[in-house]
Amino acid sequence: MALDPFLTAKWKDLVMINYEIDPSVLVPFTPQGTKIDLWNGKAYVSLVGFMFLDTRVKGFSIPFHRNFEEVNLRFYVKKDDRRGVVFIKEIVPKWAIAYLARRLYNENYVALPMKHHIEQKETAISAEYAWQSHKRWQRMSLQCEGEPYLPAAGSEEEFITEHFWGYSTQRDKSTMEYQVEHPRWRIWKAKQCDVDIDAKLLYGAAFAPFLEAKPTSAFLVEGSAVVVSKGRALML
Numbered sequence: 061m062a063l064d065p066f067l068t069a070k071w072k073d074l075v076m077i078n079y080e081i082d083p084s085v086l087v088p089f090t091p092q093g094t095k096i097d098l099w100n101g102k103a104y105v106s107l108v109g110f111m112f113l114d115t116r117v118k119g120f121s122i123p124f125h126r127n128f129e130e131v132n133l134r135f136y137v138k139k140d141d142r143r144g145v146v147f148i149k150e151i152v153p154k155w156a157i158a159y160l161a162r163r164l165y166n167e168n169y170v171a172l173p174m175k176h177h178i179e180q181k182e183t184a185i186s187a188e189y190a191w192q193s194h195k196r197w198q199r200m201s202l203q204c205e206g207e208p209y210l211p212a213a214g215s216e217e218e219f220i221t222e223h224f225w226g227y228s229t230q231r232d233k234s235t236m237e238y239q240v241e242h243p244r245w246r247i248w249k250a251k252q253c254d255v256d257i258d259a260k261l262l263y264g265a266a267f268a269p270f271l272e273a274k275p276t277s278a279f280l281v282e283g284s285a286v287v288v289s290k291g292r293a294l295m296l
Contacts, residue, residue, distance in 0.1 A: 064290040066291075067116070071112065085266045097137050131189050135148070144224070152171055200256075217279060240288050
């Protein structure tokens with residue numbers, strides 16, 4: 061169990077679409093005390109959509125705020141032997157959730173209208189997440205077949221899914237660290253992947269060329285229960 065748990069939930073049906081990126085784009089977003097984590101010498105960002113289910117803060121659930129979608133853009137960092145993620149932007153459909161995350165973790169959350177569609181038939185599964193931004197619906201989706209499996213040791217899938225810490229830059233430029241606990245996740249590799257977003261307006265001109273290129277990989281993650289610890293200041 062994470063030290064001083066703050067949030068518990070189930071993260072389910074995670075669509076993960078991954079892109080190689082020039083590390084220099086990520087440097088301004090990298091919290092003090094961390095460094096960009098590379099896989100085979102390459103830096104990655106991931107566009108991730110998933111369901112937040114049975115969400116509880118300090119053991120309490122907030123009416124009408126237990127189950128909702130989230131879409132985020134994230135990249136990967138290290139602090140000593142701790143492998144973590146940093147979020148560029150996180151989209152949720154509830155303004156209260158966005159406000160709380162900005163207030164407590166200084167994460168770049170925004171609230172937008174959202175919807176999703178998950179469908180599973182025998183050995184086929186598809187997932188789509190959509191959000192309304194800049195006067196149109198934007199979306200990401202995957203179609204997969206077969207049975208889910210645990211990523212191989214040292215694989216790109218393992219690298220993407222097994223970062224168990226989060227880092228965020230605070231208003232005073234210090235760094236907050238928090239732990240995310242969950243078991244190893246099973247995945248389905250995507251048979252088809254579709255992304256329809258305005259990357260420049262959502263994430264900035266520096267990210268657009270990379271997010272408009274062909275993804276290096278895409279897969280659907282089964283998910284599980286998670287525990288997120290209370291943030292603490294990183295001692296530098």
